[in-house]
Amino acid sequence: MPLSPLLDVYSNVLLDLDGCVWVGGEATRGAADAIGALRSAGKTVAFITNDSRHSPEEYVRKLWSLGVRASLDEVVTVGGAVQFVLAERGTGATVFVIGSSAVYRHVSDSGQRIVNNTKRAAEAEVVVLAGHDELHFDELRVAVQALLAGAELIATDRDGSYPGSDGMAPGTGAFVAALEYATGTTARVVGKPERQLFDTALDRIGDGRTLVIGDRLDSDLAGAAAAGLDGAIVLSGVTSRQAADAASSPAPVAIADDLHALLLGS
Numbered sequence: 039m040p041l042s043p044l045l046d047v048y049s050n051v052l053l054d055l056d057g058c059v060w061v062g063g064e065a066t067r068g069a070a071d072a073i074g075a076l077r078s079a080g081k082t083v084a085f086i087t088n089d090s091r092h093s094p095e096e097y098v099r100k101l102w103s104l105g106v107r108a109s110l111d112e113v114v115t116v117g118g119a120v121q122f123v124l125a126e127r128g129t130g131a132t133v134f135v136i137g138s139s140a141v142y143r144h145v146s147d148s149g150q151r152i153v154n155n156t157k158r159a160a161e162a163e164v165v166v167l168a169g170h171d172e173l174h175f176d177e178l179r180v181a182v183q184a185l186l187a188g189a190e191l192i193a194t195d196r197d198g199s200y201p202g203s204d205g206m207a208p209g210t211g212a213f214v215a216a217l218e219y220a221t222g223t224t225a226r227v228v229g230k231p232e233r234q235l236f237d238t239a240l241d242r243i244g245d246g247r248t249l250v251i252g253d254r255l256d257s258d259l260a261g262a263a264a265a266g267l268d269g270a271i272v273l274s275g276v277t278s279r280q281a282a283d284a285a286s287s288p289a290p291v292a293i294a295d296d297l298h299a300l301l302l303g304s
Contacts, residue, residue: 042300042301044300044301048246048249048268053084054086055097056087057201057252057272058258058275059073059085060100065104066298069296070105084112086239088116088194090120090137090229091170092140094114094115114238119238121148122238123228131151132151132164134165137168137170167214178213182217185221191217191225193229194228196214196225197256198215200276214227230258233265248268249268250269251271253275272300
């Protein structure tokens with residue numbers, strides 16, 4: 039099927055994953071066909087995500103399992119953005135990590151010292167917060183102690199929730215709010231809607247006009263605007279038709295029920 043005329047003016051497309059390409063473990067309707075059509079039309083594609091629970095390699099495997107062709111350099115995760123920000127600090131800082139094993143790896147690869155499960159955990163210089171499936175109250179307790187002692191809080195994102203196969207679940211932003219409220223600290227956020235993630239993706243895809251497609255007004259659309267890019271919204275994730283229609287400053291260039299409808303018009 040031919041692409042929608044919407045894509046005529048764009049050379050590149052940045053695709054959000056959760057709520058756009060998939061919901062939980064299932065691809066959204068016709069997502070593989072829609073992305074295949076982008077490639078057939080010569081569009082450059084990259085995938086960006088605020089979800090730090092998995093490594094880029096795991097995301098590539100999941101995309102392939104859902105019938106979506108993808109390579110490692112096309113997947114830009116917020117964990118990589120955390121690694122970049124930490125590396126800019128230099129090396130050797132003590133870090134208390136709340137996150138998945140993928141986040142631990144990114145922190146370690148940045149040259150910092152992870153102090154979880156040591157006597158120095160509550161004295162860490164930096165707390166890295168990334169929501170994960172096994173998050174425990176004790177992690178928040180130690181983080182509060184470190185932040186009250188002067189640690190810097192670096193968070194992957196402020197997404198309050200994310201869509202799963204069994205309904206909505208609390209996102210990293212819910213826990214960022216808890217730590218900020220408990221300590222009076224303001225987190226440094228490195229994922230969407232900050233532009234770091236978009237800039238990293240743009241460095242990989244090269245020149246040409248770029249369209250961002252996502253399911254969230256507060257991170258995908260706002261982040262696209264922060265990076266000087268156009269954004270389109272699909273309704274297969276967290277945003278309702280009413281909210282999307284009412285969006286302004288920025289307003290989406292297009293709204294559709296899902297990725298297939300947006301890109302192929304059906």
